[in-house]
Amino acid sequence: MDNNHKVLLVDGMALLFRAFYSTAMSGYFMINSKGVPTNGVHGFVRHLLTAVNHFEPSHVVCCWDMGSKTFRTDLYPDYKGNRGEPPIELIPQFDLVKDVVASFDIPNIGLKGFEADDCIGTLANQYKNEQEVIILTGDQDILQLVDPAIKVVILRNGYGNYEIYHPEMLLERKGIRPEQMVDLKALMGDSSDNYPGVKGIGEKTAVKLLSQFESIEGILANLDSLSKGHRSKIEQDLAMLHLSRKLAKIHCEVPVSCSLEEALFTIDRAKVLGKFRELEFKGLEKLIG
Known part of the structure; x- marks a missing residue:
């Protein structure tokens, strides 16, 4: 498969939350010798590398929510108001996960006042004319971005289990465009x-x-x-x-950008393995090609 022109846009929080809750339910937080819980970050990396090996993108970008206040909470103060504080074991993993993404030389993109979805929509529209775009998320909201040049991949349970949406598939599954x-x-x-x-x-x-x-x-x-x-x-x-x-509605005119040069996916193996050692991650080396 020609993978010269394929960008993977990752919904960072969707992967982190999914990874955290899948092990947290059994009280397994993978607390390392420094006392830092790492279960969410470990699972995030596994989701990310599994997707990279499956879809073989040439470019990867990771998008993040930047705090709970956005233009949507300005419009409607109760927006997402039903969500409690994140569990104490997850809080230190928010910065840690971005640190790990940076060790892969993958850009972390986010902007205060907007959600990750808005950054993903903006970048997808910037890239889609010259690249095939694949959005990796757990969130059905992003299906509105599906387009002949944009596929949305929804994570199902487990790792490497995907539901891939293109326009025909969306019509067939949901009955709408x-x-x-x-x-x-x-x-x-x-x-x-x-x-x-x-x-x-x-x-x-x-x-x-x-x-x-x-x-x-x-x-x-x-x-x-x-x-x-x-x-x-x-x-x-x-x-x-x-x-x-x-x-x-996903806001696709967010003032963010990320050049394809910055997003080019090349792993510096030594750097990544050094980060894994520092965090005491086991069992992930084999996922690095």
Whole structure:
């Protein structure tokens, strides 16, 4: 396979959280001799290297959330307000994971006021004209970025277990096109991000309305032909529908950039192995080609 032109954009927090919680459930935090828990970072590296070996990208970039305050919390203070403080064992791993990513000479990208998704969307659009783009995440929100030149890879349970979305696959699996994803989320809300959408409208109804009327504009222009129940739900929650759409939409004009030169993927083996030794990581060397 020609891998001269393939960028892997990694949703760092999605991988770190998934790795942390998969072992934390059993109380296994891999605390090293310096007293630092490393389970999340160790699993993150395993996810990252498994994906690199599977997709063989020529370039890799890792994007991060930079704190919980973003333009979305300005619009809606309850946005993600249902999330508690991170577990104490995870907190030191936030800086540590970026340090490990830097040891691979992979750029860490993030900007205060925006989420990792926004940085991923911005970079994906910058790269897609000259590169194939693959986004690695655990988060279905990013499916709105699917495009003929952009694949979204959703991590399933375990390592190396992927659900790969391109436009046809999205239509087949979800019954909608990428550009309808934002409207789908606006209608049904998102309990994990803590915004309600239209009360009483779930995924099934939202997909049905969008396949019938294309978009929120199409639905609003045809309120007369909706069932009485659906119509009154939408009319009662119109303001929240519009707000939910703003919250759901990935902002692809974030002032971040990363040149392809910086993103070129080359591992300095000695540097990476030195970092593994420092953190007392076992069993990862074999994943470095």
